[in-house]
Amino acid sequence: MxxxxxxxxxxxxxxxxxxxxxxxxxxxxxxxxxxxxxxxxxxxxxxxxxxxxxxxxxxxxxxxxxxxxxxxxxxxxxxxxxxxxxxxxxxxxxxxxxxxxxxxxxxxxxxxxxxxxxxxxxxxxxxxxxxxxxxxxxxxxxxxxxxxxxxxxxxxxxxxxxxxxIEGPDCWYVVIEPGVSVPTPAIFTAEDLTRDTKPVRIADFPAAHQLSAYGKNDLQAVASRLFPPVAQAIEWLGQYGAARMTGSGACVFCALPGEAEADQVLGQVPAHWKAWKARSLRQHPLKSLLQNNEL
The missing domain is CATH 3.30.230.10 (Ribosomal Protein S5; domain 2)
Structure with missing residues (x-):
């Protein structure tokens, strides 16, 4: 090394x-x-x-x-x-x-x-x-x-x-980049952001494979209002599963059970959006590479 x-x-x-x-x-x-x-x-x-x-x-x-x-x-x-x-x-x-x-x-x-x-x-x-x-x-x-x-x-x-x-789902995701950059402060300072969702516990969670459809993103409604392309991507991707925004935006994702299903959805994405597939990871890849001196 x-x-x-x-x-x-x-x-x-x-x-x-x-x-x-x-x-x-x-x-x-x-x-x-x-x-x-x-x-x-x-x-x-x-x-x-x-x-x-x-x-x-x-x-x-x-x-x-x-x-x-x-x-x-x-x-x-x-x-x-x-x-x-x-x-x-x-x-x-x-x-x-x-x-x-x-x-x-x-x-x-x-x-x-x-x-x-x-x-x-x-x-x-x-x-x-x-x-x-x-x-x-x-x-x-x-x-x-x-x-x-x-x-x-x-x-x-x-x-x-x-x-x-926690144990996360073992699945593939299709992610759409709607073509806008969402500044985080604009979302968190919005007057219509709800800040009173009832807290949950790990014990409330469904099985790992169902986690991708659990709960909601409280920032999504604000981002969708301020940046219509986010709302459009959520609506389109929602044909194939529980589509939602990640973080404060703008990317939108949907979980699919396998790579073949992800490829099928990718083939349908309108040309004006950039889209890609990715698999869930259990561990940060750099940590195991450093631990095993593989770099």
Whole structure:
């Protein structure tokens, strides 16, 4: 194993199988309940150690300046924590990203990229930080980052920081990108967002294979009103199953029992939408690759 580089590191997307807003804290943060499911489609990151202590993103990402990139910001926080723990600076790192997940799609792409960067850099720098420590480093940058470090299907509560592992469905998903980017603040500040869904317990959940049709996404009605293409995609995909939006939008998904059924639906998707299929994942693929020294 080359200890100076980690290439082809996966940063998988997630789907919110349901997303309930059950309250609001005094500081304005919304209290959520959701099941997060990893899928086998995502961005790919490449890391190479430097010798000058710098953290450098080596390629452009349209619409994301390097200074505001969650990857760079997360690595700087990890570098600070490394300095405090080990009393010396990190060697630095180059990061290249092949991005395929859409921004504003509700798939957690930016958070997943940051989580992959934290796990990979911790390995290359020999930082010695455990998952809980990496989660704490990432949380101030994005509520979804801890989930990707947690790395398996989870029932998520609070503002996204409280997670319990659960058994998720083994299925394929068809995902439609409606062609709009939904800014999360626009959804959470909408006056017509309902914030009083009755809390649920894991004991209330149906069998794993039925989870994709459980509950609802409380953000969906607002996003559909503000961004009509989201509503159109939900209506169209609803012909084939329980179609819903993921996260705060804009992507829309539907669970299918197998790849053949997913291919059949994909063949019918109107040409003005980008659509793809993905399989559910039980575990974050990077975690097993690092554990088994397979990169």
């Amino acid at each position: 080359n200890t100076r580089s980690l290439h082809d590191c996966p940063a998988p997307a997630k789907l919110n199988l349901f997303l309930h807003v059950v309250g609001r804290r005094a500081d304005g943060y919304h209290l959520l309940q959701s099941v997060f499911q990893l899928i086998d489609r995502g961005d790919t990151l490449h890391f190479d150690l430097r010798d000058d202590g710098r953290i450098v993103r080596t390629n452009d990402v349209p619409g994301v300046p390097e200074e505001s990139d969650l990857i760079v910001r997360a690595l700087r926080r990890l570098a600070d924590a490394f300095q405090q723990r080990h009393g010396r600076a990190v060697p630095g790192i180059d990061v290249a990203i092949h991005k395929i997940l859409p921004m504003g799609g509700g798939l957690g792409g930016g958070s997943s990229d940051a989580a992959t960067a934290l796990m990979a850099a911790n390995h290359l720098w020999q930082g010695g930080f455990g998952d809980e420590e990496l989660m704490a480093i990432g949380l101030p940058l994005g509520a979804d980052i801890p989930f990707f470090i947690f790395g398996r299907t989870a029932f998520v509560e609070g503002v996204g920081e409280a997670m319990q592992p």
